[in-house]
Structures are given as C-alpha cells and as structure tokens.
Amino acid sequence: MSSALIVDDHPVVVAAVKLVLETQGYTQIHVASRGVDVVPMIREHTPELIVLDLKLEGMSGLEVLERIRAIGLSCKVVIFTSSEPVHYLPRCRRAGAMAYVTKSAQLQQLQSAIKAVRSGYTFFPEMPDASVGQFDMQSNERALIDLLSDRELHILVQLAHGKPNKLIASEMNLSHKTVSTYKTRLMMKLGMGSLVLLRELAKRNQLL
Missing domain, CATH: 1.10.10.10 (Winged helix-like DNA-binding domain superfamily/Winged helix DNA-binding domain)
Incomplete structure (x- = not known):
C-alpha cells in the first residue's frame, strides 16, 4: 500500500492535498502540523512521499528537509508552499527535495509534481533571471x-x-x-x- 505524509498546519490545505494524494492511489495518508514531529512520523510510518510546507512554526520546512537528509531517511519530498521560489527553491533542491509547487498554482500542478516524483523525476518551475529588469x-x-x-x-x-x-x-x-x-x-x-x-x-x- 502506498503511504504519504502531509506536513502543513492549515486544515483546508491538508484536505485539498489529501484529495490529490487519494487520486494518485495513496491509501495511507498521515498528517503532521509541526516540523518537530516529522522525523518521528517518518520512522513510525515510513511514507514513500512527503508533501512539505516551508512555513511551519518552530522548526521550518527547510530545517525539516535538512534533518531528513542528514539522518539519511529514505523518502521523496514535494515542497508545497506559499513561499516564493526565488530564495527557497535552490535551497530545497540542494537539501534533496524533488519538486517545488507554490500554493498559488492550480492543484493540477501539485498532481503533476507528485506523478513526476513518483516516477523518479524532479519537478521544478523555471527560475527567472534575477538580474533582468531589477535594480x-x-x-x-x-x-x-x-x-x-x-x-x-x-x-x-x-x-x-x-x-x-x-x-x-x-x-x-x-x-x-x-x-x-x-x-x-x-x-x-x-x-x-x-x-x-x-x-x-x-x-x-x-x-x-
């Protein structure tokens, strides 16, 4: 059975992500609202996929990602966040995330990201040149x-x-x-x- 972990503290977002995961065949879906709970839940439930928000109280999503990598836990991570990718996407990529989707995007984009990651591919939006048109x-x-x-x-x-x-x-x-x-x-x-x-x-x- 396919299992997944949603890490987000907004109930409406959690409900929407659950629906997307269910359409992708995930039958065991666990939820964590705090970053500090993620590693213990990974160890307990061994999810294949994690949908992770970056804006968490206490331990941030980035710190969670770094901890997962440092400990060597085996799971694929999709970042789903309202944080703009310009500063966060490169950090998430370096820390081992396989996809980055902003919450302002259509849920279909999250679905596409999960499909890609499940098949072993990455899913990242193109980054604009930071120097173009800026002071x-x-x-x-x-x-x-x-x-x-x-x-x-x-x-x-x-x-x-x-x-x-x-x-x-x-x-x-x-x-x-x-x-x-x-x-x-x-x-x-x-x-x-x-x-x-x-x-x-x-x-x-x-x-x-």
Whole structure:
C-alpha cells in the first residue's frame, strides 16, 4: 500500500492535498502540523512521499528537509508552499527535495509534481533571471540573502513579521540570547540599521 505524509498546519490545505494524494492511489495518508514531529512520523510510518510546507512554526520546512537528509531517511519530498521560489527553491533542491509547487498554482500542478516524483523525476518551475529588469540594489540584496543559513533566513522572516525575540525563541526552542545573537548577526550581514529596514528588505525580496 502506498503511504504519504502531509506536513502543513492549515486544515483546508491538508484536505485539498489529501484529495490529490487519494487520486494518485495513496491509501495511507498521515498528517503532521509541526516540523518537530516529522522525523518521528517518518520512522513510525515510513511514507514513500512527503508533501512539505516551508512555513511551519518552530522548526521550518527547510530545517525539516535538512534533518531528513542528514539522518539519511529514505523518502521523496514535494515542497508545497506559499513561499516564493526565488530564495527557497535552490535551497530545497540542494537539501534533496524533488519538486517545488507554490500554493498559488492550480492543484493540477501539485498532481503533476507528485506523478513526476513518483516516477523518479524532479519537478521544478523555471527560475527567472534575477538580474533582468531589477535594480542593482535588489540584486545585491538577493545575493546577500542567498548567503544566509537556513536558520538565519527563517529568523529573518520571523523578525520581519514583527515577532518579538522571546516568541521566536519559544517557537524554535532556542534561548532568548541565541535569537538576539542571530538578530545582531543578520543586521550586520544585511547592512540593516533597524527592524523597519529589515522588514522593507524582506518585502522587496518577496520573503513576506
């Protein structure tokens, strides 16, 4: 019997993905809403396919993907997320994902991605040239963002959403001091003097 794991914290999305998986013949479909639960569920249910959102509280989808690869667990991963691919797709690809579909696309695209991955192929949208029609400043910003670690990128997005350090620390199971250090490091790496500027940078680069 074919088994799959959906990792998403939105019930409507989970229901839609379940329907797609069922049409593809998956009979055992499990659901996780938190990144921290994924590895234990993979070990328990050994799903052949994982449909993974990147925007998860605490452990991000990228960190989940990295952990799956680091541990050497055998499963095919389809990213299904609202995160824009410009910064995330290359990271997901490097971390071992086999497909990337945005939630703004038709569900038929998710279905096509699952079919491709199940047959051993990858499914990634074409990436536009980041330098075409953009200001040099934004191109430089994207280059700086690409140099951030997955965890730094996750914390950048949380800060840009206006979350206080203590809440980020609680959700990520980190100390307040650690998050504060990440925040300082981000400001230095990106050349931002305030959280307002950090948020503007995130908006310009489709991180929000």
